Amino acid sequence: MSIRNLIFIGLFLLGMVIAMVPENTTKPYKLTAEDMLIEVQGAAEMVDADEVAHWIISKDPSLQLIDVRSPDEYQTYHLDGAINIPLSVILKDEYLDYLDQGIKMNVLYSNGTMNSHQSWMILRQLGFENNYVLQGGLNYWFDTIMNPQAPSVYSPNEEFAKYDFRKAASGALGGGGVVAMSAPAKTKADKPKVIRKKKKKAPAGGC
């Protein structure tokens, strides 16, 4: 068979195949299992409630709270300034700009730590940076920040410092009535660095 006919038939068949086969729309994982194991063991993605309270009170502009619970739970109560991206829709394109970015620190939270951490795992494997998990979630948040328990008299000083901070914080955040103090003690937390996302340079082309 001549080259020409071979090519014609080839193009036609390949065209039929590609027209019929469904498109590959899977989002590939960028991190290997080994990489993920290292990250998970390092637990650098966890942020604790005190840190987050501090950032909220100081109105840190790089903080973005993300509520991964269902819309109903979000409506009932959500942390100030939090946006709602339920775990079930986390892969949708419309949320990409919030989740895959290099400007803000996203702190994911849910009622406990489970759902928020599950979200984090998926996002991390997709290669997204700057996402963190609120340790203990809303349950812990209410217990410690909003309604802090006074430490027993035997506790070390830093427990008292934390308690003072939490009292003031809960006042600022609208928690169970406590005497509001002046500026809450600065927490030693070094804020995680926002990893500037290298704008994946979509290549220039054309002329």
Next chain:
Amino acid sequence: MGPLVPQEIIGASWNLFIAFGIGIGFGFVLEQAGFSSSRKLAGMFYGYDTVVLKVFFTGAITAMLGLLFFSLFGWIDLSLIYVNPTFIWSAIVGGIIMGAGFIIGGFCPGTSVCAAAIGKIDAMVFIGGIVLGIFFFAEGYPLLKDFYMAGSFGPIKVSDVLGISGGVMAFLVIIAALVMFKLGELAEKKWPREEY
């Protein structure tokens, strides 16, 4: 997964070297196909030589299929591929001017460089013309700017506009091309010319 340089699997410093290599392949194939001859190129429009039609469309289709199949196998991320943005008015008017340039000059920029490489003086003059033409555009840019920027739609794809998948689009283009190839071959039989 490709594209390799934008995904930083290969360093960006390789990009220019890659461009050079690709260029060699491009120039070699063009010349082998006969695109270094303005008479062959112009023959497209008089029916005696439809090499432009055959090479051009087969090339576009091969690359189109290649991209779609690579994407299917997970070898390339299509969202990182450069899709040239649509500025509808400048595309149309620019295309008309280029069409005139093509039939008057008998070359396009890529083929003229290829032809100049084998010693065609008319190609070299054509390239000189391109330089002037670009200069005129650059100097006249302030006047043209508004028109140049008009009708911007961004990097839209035909398949999206028509609401079909890339694969179906490719298939349609293939069918259209096969029909055109057949017509082209009939034209060549009708208006033959000796080789040049």
Next chain:
Amino acid sequence: MKTTYMNPYLAGVLLGLVLLMAFFFSGRGLGASGAVKSVVVSAVDIVAPEHTANSAYYSKYVGEGKSPMKSWLVFEMIGVLVGGFLSGALSGRLKWKVEHFPGITANRRLIFAAMGGILFGFGSQLGRGCTSGSALSGMASLSVAGFVSMMAIFGTAFVLAYFLRKNWI
């Protein structure tokens, strides 16, 4: 002397593969007119740097840290020169000549080549690409601009062919 060219369909497949490699490695298609633009911009910049700095068009390409000649297209075009030369050498087509239809003079051919070049240079900037960059690569990536360019270029050439026929047939 008769010369043999490659089967056009085979050449098309090879061209498509080259284009595919460009996409796969560099994430972009081919191009040509952009390389000539880089040359023009560089030349004007050397001769009249204040002009380029002040012009809306040139200033995009010159200035601190930008070297217009270190572009993908310039290197690609240098490759085209080499590739074309190699092919011509292998096929015995290397020859200085003004190729023209025997019915017209060489000078007439050269005048028209110059005019065609000027039109193409201008049109390629306005149209943001030429046949290689916009039409060929654009079509492969299914862009609307690619198909529109292709139809405008070929359509116009077909329409005007009748008026230019003395030059070619």
